[in-house]
Amino acid sequence: MGYTGKRMPRVDAKDKAAGRAKYAADLCVRDALVAKVLHAERAHALVRSINTDRARQAEGVEAVFTCFDVPKYYFPTAGHPWSTDPEHQDVADRLLLTDHVRFWGDDIAVVVARDELSAVKALRELEVEYEDLPFVLDAQAAMEPGAPQLHEAFPGNVLGHSSIRRGDLEAAIREPGLIRVEGWYDTPTVQHCHIENHNCWAYMEGGRVTVVTSTQIPHIVRRIVGQALGRPWGDVRIIKPYIGGGFGNKQDALYEPLCAWLTTMLGGRPVRIECTREETFHCNRVRHAIRSHIISWVRPDGSFAARKLECWSNQGGYASHGHGIAAKGMNAFPQIYPCDNLECDAWTVFTNLPPAGAMRGYGIPQATFAGEAHIDDVARAIGMSPLELRRKIAMPKGYRDDFSGNVNWSDSFRACMEAGAKATDFERRFAELSKPQTGNIRRGVGMALYWYNTGVWPISLESSSCRMVLNQDGSVQVFTGETEIGQGCDTVYAQMTADAVGIPFESVHVVTVQDTDTTPYGSGAYASRQTYVGGFAIDNTGKILRGKILDYAAKLTKLPAGQLGLREGFIENDRGERLMSLAELATEALYSMEDSRHITAEATAQIKSNAYSFGCSFAEVEVDLRLCRIRVTRLMNVHDCGKLINPQLAEAQVHGGMSMGMGYALSEQLRFDEKTGRPLNGNLLDYKLLTFTDHPRLEALFCENAEPTSPFGTKALGEPPACPPAPAIRNAVLQATGIAFGAIPMTPEKLFRALEEGGGSDV
Amino acid sequence: MNDRQFKHIRCTINSRAVDAMVDVRASLTELLRGEFALTSVKHGCDVGECGACTVLIDGEPFNSCIYLAVWADGKDITTVDGLAEPDGSLSxxxxxxxxxxxxxxxxxxxxxxxxxxxxxxxxxxxxxxxxxxxxxxxxxxxxxxxxxxxxxxxxxxxxxxxxx
CATH class of the missing domain: 1.10.150.120 ([2Fe-2S]-binding domain)
Incomplete structure (x- = not known):
């Protein structure tokens, strides 16, 4: 094909470089009222009363609403397609404002004022009377008998539990000569930290509610706003312009339902809610902290006789995406290294922390840290190189997962491993650095594999729709419900459309703004699904449009449609001779006095397949023993995400994920006061994001094995790059220091304590 | 409100001489986004941590969110809108x-x-x-x-x- 596979320039880059690209706040009307939410300063409490008298009288205040004023329509917030089966619907545990505070920062009242300052000042005038309740922050502690209970419907605080049993573990571990390797692995609560905070503004028009919002999932948010307000879904219109990153936080309904309700309470006047950075940290979503306990019974040759996994996922105060995250992580465990005798359990547990939702990788960054740290612990225990062990035991070519139907078509793990090992000279470096080291600076290399899949089938619906409209000049508008959030889908959709229809790249106009009044349904940006699933919708729609064009061409040329083609915007005969331009055809078709046709096409693609997407990281570190500082000196990711649609965008996507993975390994953690549950570092000064100075050159390699189920040979790449760097870095630190970190981030403080406890003695 | 104070300032924004009445409490980010519709100046944190609101003031980069609008009096301010050529071509x-x-x-x-x-x-x-x-x-x-x-x-x- 012509344009897919090429480094085409991003269609939005020029506007973004020029500062012309418009984001939700940039479009807000100047007379919008400002809403500010009162967040509870308790981890767990009942609101007894809120005195609003002084706030209502404050300068500039238009209205005050409390948890006692909101409608009692419980709604779910997770960015999942709706299920018509009640058994599979998301947990509806939210109200617009709540009188049962379940985490420090829960929303209990809202002030609407003429400007931001008036709103903020009035918030301070609200007097809240609480009845304090005991709280719990740790997932395992929340499961203990007598622990504080968060939701009546979930006794014991367990939101979800799933398990896998395979073979006979008790019998298998009696095999003589087995080596038992056991480890505990903790991942922290982290936040997405997109640079644009979530914000939205709402108004009414013609009796309907419109919300302009920074979201990844406009069509899903429309449904949730309808549910939260008790309005028909068609009464709600969501507009999604450019957004400044999402990474899963904006794959939840955040403040859209409240904002929509406020405009209905204020006569349809425009109202805006703009989260501060602190609210983004505490009052949006976070990534689940997951504690994993793994025991492997290993034969001396590295093969597994039996394995056991237990994990506890910290859900925070509300269900959001819920058990799906821990379940996905657990399901990867028996696939990446198949084993005949298995016991796996995953629990998702409510605690009084901010609600955890989707974040880039959806359980796999946590599972990959635990699983891949453990593989290196196994390699050490049996005296085998970590590369050699993984070569032996990683999922073989041809492996098929019965549940998803996924097939490992191309031996992706070994292809990626060998490419990365060769490029980083891993085996030689590993052997060199395994020799005793002396001095203050210690070096190590490490690696990690990751397992991923593409989209959400068969757990949930995969559906994507597209509309194409031919202009008189032969160019085409493309509407999809799938959202550009920075990853570059508008550009790859333009490439796909150009190839599917047969027109130049420049003739494709991807409509970047999703408006649920005009944009056909797409589930949105999550599960690394859009290039894969959206690709089917574009291919189907492009073929329909092409067929209609050739049909009209047959009429004009009096040649059979089967002898005609469309290439680069020209109608050709079967000898490749250009007969007319598409512009001439489109103009004639639209304005024909005899047979006028506005040539358009529309299709829905329901996808009942999924695709494995695998790869690995290789890291090299320098550890300064005196300063207790870990510096990553080299980091490479290798991915088999099928055929690349745009190599430049793919590389950029990998760089960003690697950076996020480095932060996960080294510095990022949202911390909470154990005595009160109060967040301690929810700002960009105290929450340590990595900067320009913390990165080595980020290297991305690809093994392009075409995915047979995709019309463009592509599969997941959005989330995977963030999954393997943390364990690769952890394993490099293990080689450098002998310290087998069981928790990230590996901060200087933790390294100091580990060295004090005598780590590094075997170096 | 009687304690609200305004000050008249004159400055240059993207090579254009302008003047404005500014609330003495307002940040330069608010002035540029609100009064002059220069929405390329982004809000990321409001406290000088993220750099998204950076503008050039007399050629030096500043976080405009922690730079008071009244301080802009007499200054030469450049936003990214001022870098492209008049015909729209990029720098x-x-x-x-x-x-x-x-x-x-x-x-x-x-x-x-x-x-x-x-x-x-x-x-x-x-x-x-x-x-x-x-x-x-x-x-x-x-x-x-x-x-x-x-x-x-x-x-x-x-x-x-x-x-x-």
Missing amino acids: PLQQAFVDEGAIQCGFCTPGLILTAQSLINRGEPLSDEELRRELAGHLCRCTGYENIFKAVRRALDESLGKKG
Whole structure:
């Protein structure tokens, strides 16, 4: 094909470089009222009363609403397609404002004022009377008998539990000569930290509610706003312009339902809610902290006789995406290294922390840290190189997962491993650095594999729709419900459309703004699904449009449609001779006095397949023993995400994920006061994001094995790059220091304590 | 409200002389976005941590969210809107961002381009390490900084080459 596979320039880059690209706040009307939410300063409490008298009288205040004023329509917030089966619907545990505070920062009242300052000042005038309740922050502690209970419907605080049993573990571990390797692995609560905070503004028009919002999932948010307000879904219109990153936080309904309700309470006047950075940290979503306990019974040759996994996922105060995250992580465990005798359990547990939702990788960054740290612990225990062990035991070519139907078509793990090992000279470096080291600076290399899949089938619906409209000049508008959030889908959709229809790249106009009044349904940006699933919708729609064009061409040329083609915007005969331009055809078709046709096409693609997407990281570190500082000196990711649609965008996507993975390994953690549950570092000064100075050159390699189920040979790449760097870095630190970190981030403080406890003695 | 105070200021914004009555409590970010509709100046944190609101003031990069609007009196202010040619064509630095794949969500882009432009205007060579340090006041969550670094490196080197 012509344009897919090429480094085409991003269609939005020029506007973004020029500062012309418009984001939700940039479009807000100047007379919008400002809403500010009162967040509870308790981890767990009942609101007894809120005195609003002084706030209502404050300068500039238009209205005050409390948890006692909101409608009692419980709604779910997770960015999942709706299920018509009640058994599979998301947990509806939210109200617009709540009188049962379940985490420090829960929303209990809202002030609407003429400007931001008036709103903020009035918030301070609200007097809240609480009845304090005991709280719990740790997932395992929340499961203990007598622990504080968060939701009546979930006794014991367990939101979800799933398990896998395979073979006979008790019998298998009696095999003589087995080596038992056991480890505990903790991942922290982290936040997405997109640079644009979530914000939205709402108004009414013609009796309907419109919300302009920074979201990844406009069509899903429309449904949730309808549910939260008790309005028909068609009464709600969501507009999604450019957004400044999402990474899963904006794959939840955040403040859209409240904002929509406020405009209905204020006569349809425009109202805006703009989260501060602190609210983004505490009052949006976070990534689940997951504690994993793994025991492997290993034969001396590295093969597994039996394995056991237990994990506890910290859900925070509300269900959001819920058990799906821990379940996905657990399901990867028996696939990446198949084993005949298995016991796996995953629990998702409510605690009084901010609600955890989707974040880039959806359980796999946590599972990959635990699983891949453990593989290196196994390699050490049996005296085998970590590369050699993984070569032996990683999922073989041809492996098929019965549940998803996924097939490992191309031996992706070994292809990626060998490419990365060769490029980083891993085996030689590993052997060199395994020799005793002396001095203050210690070096190590490490690696990690990751397992991923593409989209959400068969757990949930995969559906994507597209509309194409031919202009008189032969160019085409493309509407999809799938959202550009920075990853570059508008550009790859333009490439796909150009190839599917047969027109130049420049003739494709991807409509970047999703408006649920005009944009056909797409589930949105999550599960690394859009290039894969959206690709089917574009291919189907492009073929329909092409067929209609050739049909009209047959009429004009009096040649059979089967002898005609469309290439680069020209109608050709079967000898490749250009007969007319598409512009001439489109103009004639639209304005024909005899047979006028506005040539358009529309299709829905329901996808009942999924695709494995695998790869690995290789890291090299320098550890300064005196300063207790870990510096990553080299980091490479290798991915088999099928055929690349745009190599430049793919590389950029990998760089960003690697950076996020480095932060996960080294510095990022949202911390909470154990005595009160109060967040301690929810700002960009105290929450340590990595900067320009913390990165080595980020290297991305690809093994392009075409995915047979995709019309463009592509599969997941959005989330995977963030999954393997943390364990690769952890394993490099293990080689450098002998310290087998069981928790990230590996901060200087933790390294100091580990060295004090005598780590590094075997170096 | 009787305690609300305003002050009249005159300044230059993107080579255009302007004047405005500003609330003495307002930040320069609010003035530029509100009064002059320069929405390329982004809100990321409001407290000088992320760099998204960076503008050039007399050629030096500042976080406009922690720079009072009244301080802009008499100053020469540049936002990213002021870098492109009048016909809309991008500056060499902006073009380098496009070519090197340095732009993803685009929210940190205007601020980063302005800091990078101030380095180019300084006309001094910088080592890779110095360059990373100069840019470190800007947070980006999409790119790992990799392609941004490449773009700035290229634009800086090319501008020095031309002068040399």
